Amino acid sequence: MEKFTQHTGVGVPLRRSNVDTDQIIPAVYLKRVTRTGFEDALFAAWRGDPAFVLNQDAYRAGSVLVAGPDFGTGSSREHAVWALKDYGFRVVISARFADIFRGNSGKQGLLAAQVAQEDIELIWKILETRPGTEITVDLDARTVTCDDVVVRFHVDDYTRWRLMEGLDDIGLTLEHEAEIAQFEARREPWRPRTLPAKHLPKVEIAAARPAGTPLELGPTRSA
């Protein structure tokens, strides 16, 4: 993962609360098996509206999204983070993030910076008064600078450290492989295993009968 210490880019005001992951990327775009190429899917339902913020020239090249509270609620799809990153966003600022979205962001090097709603209102006003204004986000100092406004943001210490070091979680965990093996050795034997598979009696599945087809009753089923 790329290291993140400081980022400066055009701020994009998204005056909406409860931006769920279905809005960030609708389900129809989740069928791809790749991890990149989702930029067109970002906010797909809203991109058709000429008034939508990303359709305005001043914001088109934005890389710092400033959104209303409860950003990233709903589905766990990491595609939401991939779409934001593929479009060019490096930072999302909101007063509250959904837990899974926040976790996914941290894994992918997208900074989810938590800022008080009153500070977001200030930043929105600046970005709307002077479209194209750049925002500087300093992860080391935990500050967001927009014009003459400097506010602190919250990010948990561990995520901050991992982002600044650009560390891969799986590699970090596998350093403790011996402890995982010890834990496995003391698990109760009755805890379930998926293998070998145990089944109920085998049943053949045919397609459900098409809608409207007259029903033929089986010999043992009384009408």
Added chain:
Amino acid sequence: MAGTLAEKVWDAHVVRRGTDGAPDLLYIDLHLVHEVTSPQAFEGLRLAGRPVRRPDLTIATEDHNTPTLDIDRPIADTTSRTQIETLRSNAAEFGVRIHSLGDADQGIVHQVGPQLGLTQPGLTVVCGDSHTSTHGAFGALAFGIGTSEVEHVLATQTLPLAPFKTMAITVDGELPPGATSKDIILAIIAKIGTGGGQGYVLEYRGEAIRSLSMEARMTICNMSIEAGARAGMIAPDETTFAYLQGRPHAPEGADWDAAVEYWRTLRSDDDAQFDAEVVLEAADLEPFVTWGTNPGQGLPLSGSVPRPEEIADENERVAAERAIEYMGLVPGQPLRSIPVDTVFIGSCTNGRIEDLRSVAKVLQGRRKHDDVRVLVVPASARVRLQAEAEGLDRIFLDFGAEWRNAGCSMCLGMNPDQLTPGERAASTSNRNFEGRQGKGGRTHLVSPLVAAATAIRGTLSSLSDLDLPEGTDISSFDGTPLAPLDPRVLVQV
């Protein structure tokens, strides 16, 4: 020290305690996999040359993309077909058990785990799907994860996790007739908001929760994520044990006794401290529906569409205005007057056998409203078999509904089952986001009983709107079988 249920399960899975603000490393007992959030995770393993550490704690099924018609033909949508074929080849390459289309245990991942007896009390359960919270109904700590975490669990069978806070949600008393567990959870979300559970594991308790079946408990835990919570839990009890006993992967003999002895310890101690507490009175509840575009925008069915000017909070007012416009509603309009085009009965929230039975009891001997299409989609192929063995499919077909194969279907519209722009649905699913069920589609979240009554009348309705025969006991719409099982089909769901 006294502990909550969530803390007990957490503590039993700590591989390594985090120091200096680092998260704990938690062991994962069961990893459920589906086609949408796993391809990039398997690709990551392949690139790093890593195996799946514990294929024997991993299971895959096909659900999000699968068609509900023509399952015996190649999948028409080529991107969907590619994604499903990718899961099949990944499962084969990494040695992961998979239940594919045409298999009796194919279906929504959150039905497959419980029906196989793999979901058990005290486990840690994860899946790349936010509705993994469903499994908390068994007293498991179960939560949705992103694709990076899917790869992490495949590679290490662990996850680094920062501790959650705990919230007790007590539902006292007894539900009135016609109200269901869906109404309980919709009322909870309306009360605490879509962000109210953020950072918390919710524990549902109280008399009304204890009296619920496992299916009804799953409905409640399923929608914990809609309150923003990572997980929801219910302490296991005799209802839980009875559901599990005899299922394929439930412990047997002496193992069963040892397991039950442990499971009985899985309850919050009487003096356990929760970080937050919420109390609801079940007797005050009535059928609940959503009017807006997030699950917290819900009201009792007897209410009316809100008037935004009466909402004090600016953000909420703007959100309400936007939602009412998107939904094509008028402020002040009675909810009961809203006509729907489609009724969708299914999903990991309400696609289980009990849901289908209670709907069938309402629909039996009636015809659907002329202007409504009705889609009934069982959560798994085995639920479908069970329903057919009880003759429920015949009731649905006679009613004029479509009886489909198992999968996520119209809950999120990844397969062809979608709303068209402007189309309005009463849906037993879990999310009413803009475009969730198809671009431009409008969703009202409802219980199965409200869905059934709405399918009959054509407008949002509850059992009390129906002309039920004199003496009908509407408290009996409780999911008991309507007819003896067809002896040719020995299933258990």
